[in-house]
Amino acid sequence: MRLSIIGSGYVGTTIAACFADLGHEVVNIDIDEDIVEIINDGRAPIHETGLDELVAAHAGSEGTGRLQATTDYEAVLDTDVTFLCLPTPQNDDGSIDLSIMEAGATQLGETLAEKSDWHTVIVKSTVVPGSTEDTITSILEAESEKTVGEDFGVGMNPEFLREGTAVDDFLAPDKVVLGADDDRALADAHDVFDPLVAQADAPVVETDTRTAEMIKYANNSFLAAKISLINDIGNVCKEFDIDAYEVADAIGLDDRISEQFLRSGVGWGGSCFGKDVAAIIAAASEVGYEPPLLNAAVEVNDRQPHRLVDLLADHSTLEGAQIAVLGLAFKSGTDDMRNSQAIPVIQRLQELGASVTAYDPVAEDNAKAYLDDITYADSAANALVDVDGAVVVTDWDEFAALDEEFDAMASPVVVDGRRTIERRDGITYEGLTW
Numbered sequence: 001m002r003l004s005i006i007g008s009g010y011v012g013t014t015i016a017a018c019f020a021d022l023g024h025e026v027v028n029i030d031i032d033e034d035i036v037e038i039i040n041d042g043r044a045p046i047h048e049t050g051l052d053e054l055v056a057a058h059a060g061s062e063g064t065g066r067l068q069a070t071t072d073y074e075a076v077l078d079t080d081v082t083f084l085c086l087p088t089p090q091n092d093d094g095s096i097d098l099s100i101m102e103a104g105a106t107q108l109g110e111t112l113a114e115k116s117d118w119h120t121v122i123v124k125s126t127v128v129p130g131s132t133e134d135t136i137t138s139i140l141e142a143e144s145e146k147t148v149g150e151d152f153g154v155g156m157n158p159e160f161l162r163e164g165t166a167v168d169d170f171l172a173p174d175k176v177v178l179g180a181d182d183d184r185a186l187a188d189a190h191d192v193f194d195p196l197v198a199q200a201d202a203p204v205v206e207t208d209t210r211t212a213e214m215i216k217y218a219n220n221s222f223l224a225a226k227i228s229l230i231n232d233i234g235n236v237c238k239e240f241d242i243d244a245y246e247v248a249d250a251i252g253l254d255d256r257i258s259e260q261f262l263r264s265g266v267g268w269g270g271s272c273f274g275k276d277v278a279a280i281i282a283a284a285s286e287v288g289y290e291p292p293l294l295n296a297a298v299e300v301n302d303r304q305p306h307r308l309v310d311l312l313a314d315h316s317t318l319e320g321a322q323i324a325v326l327g328l329a330f331k332s333g334t335d336d337m338r339n340s341q342a343i344p345v346i347q348r349l350q351e352l353g354a355s356v357t358a359y360d361p362v363a364e365d366n367a368k369a370y371l372d373d374i375t376y377a378d379s380a381a382n383a384l385v386d387v388d389g390a391v392v393v394t395d396w397d398e399f400a401a402l403d404e405e406f407d408a409m410a411s412p413v414v415v416d417g418r419r420t421i422e423r424r425d426g427i428t429y430e431g432l433t434w
């Protein structure tokens, strides 16, 4: 099929390259000329394992030609299906900010006015229930002067990929959710996903657009709440001097609980969990329901960075101290700093009078936009030299190999927020939940 994909960030570029690899003709549309140029040069505009190779295989002079990029929405006219992969950030009150989706839908609708045959639009972005029907479809109808269900179809297909493993996650999904309110849109969605579903042997969930939207929020809320629950339990374990990881290993053997997402510590960050949980809380409260468990999941998560710093303060005077922060990215395998727990950890350390030396293997450049007045080290070993304490915020493998590097610390106190460091003689070691 011929696909146009509007928005070429983490999701848009990943799915474009993967769909091209599955045999579709794909064009990425983005307002950012640099991104367009990079893709047309056969490179990936973001850091994702395996993505450079896939883009090179299908775009640029050496590629199959099945993947192209442009800033021109007119490219939609030569395609059958359009995916909207635009950002859905949060407003100050936590509610979803649909303005970028509205701008994209307006441009798309204006373009569709020129299309003479049927077209299907699929919302891939995470949007609160009702947005596809009430906001996106209304704009498309108004701008194109066409009628949904007669001239064009609309579907909703939430995405569950994780950053760092985006390509593998997209190509081997646990499920494919196809939401649509009319049969032709659903049939088009099936035609797009058939090669993936056949290759991955993935279950397909067919539903309406509002339910598809809610499935995405339920998925992320459940995972975020699961981490907060194990963090809450982990904090209890710490008070009882019990190892929360031993407890998690045991409860994870129960299939109803599962071993995944039971790593307790400094909490969740990233571009999705925070904004999505906030958006569904705000959407629920707008219709008269305050979800207590979701609010608690956020509260537990907000407390973990302070607990980490408090634990360090139990061993070291922070006023005037130099503290090493190992890891800045919101998780290992990415340079993404959005909502990283490193930000509140560092801000709290600074509030308490400490100076910070930070090290991250890939996130330093991005960190500079979020953090002020910190010194960056070029290795974990150098970050540890002469410091009065260290905290681990990101679970990078290379931190697990640290050993005699701790001997260079002025005062060898290490507080681990990710269960990454090996306990060893000669250091005072505290795990956040063990």
Ligand SMILES: NC(=O)c1ccc[n+]([C@@H]2O[C@H](COP(=O)([O-])OP(=O)(O)OC[C@H]3O[C@@H](n4cnc5c(N)ncnc54)[C@H](O)[C@@H]3O)[C@@H](O)[C@H]2O)c1
Pocket: 006, 007, 008, 009, 010, 011, 012, 029, 030, 031, 032, 035, 085, 086, 087, 088, 100, 103, 104, 124, 125, 126, 127, 159, 160, 161, 162, 163, 271, 272
């Ligand atoms: N990042 C993830 O891991 C992930 C996973 C699942 C779902 N999602 C959801 O997918 C959506 C997109 O997220 P993302 O992380 O890919 O965003 P992103 O910020 O990485 O990329 C968005 C792209 O859209 C472009 N853009 C902005 N306005 C535009 C316009 N009017 N026309 C064309 N292009 C425009 C930007 O230049 C950017 O390249 C969000 O709703 C997000 O919640 C993200």
Ligand SMILES: O=c1ccn([C@@H]2O[C@H](COP(=O)(O)OP(=O)(O)O[C@H]3O[C@H](CO)[C@@H](O)[C@H](O)[C@H]3O)[C@@H](O)[C@H]2O)c(=O)[nH]1
Pocket: 126, 159, 160, 161, 162, 163, 164, 220, 223, 227, 260, 261, 262, 263, 264, 265, 266, 267, 268, 269, 270, 271, 272, 273, 276, 330, 331, 332
């Ligand atoms: O046991 C765990 C697992 C994760 N985390 C933290 O949780 C955050 C999110 O991790 P992860 O889910 O791996 O990364 P994301 O790329 O943010 O992916 C989530 O958000 C995406 C965007 O919506 C969804 O598509 C994915 O399904 C969902 O896992 C990170 O800070 C992790 O360190 C923990 O603290 N403990």
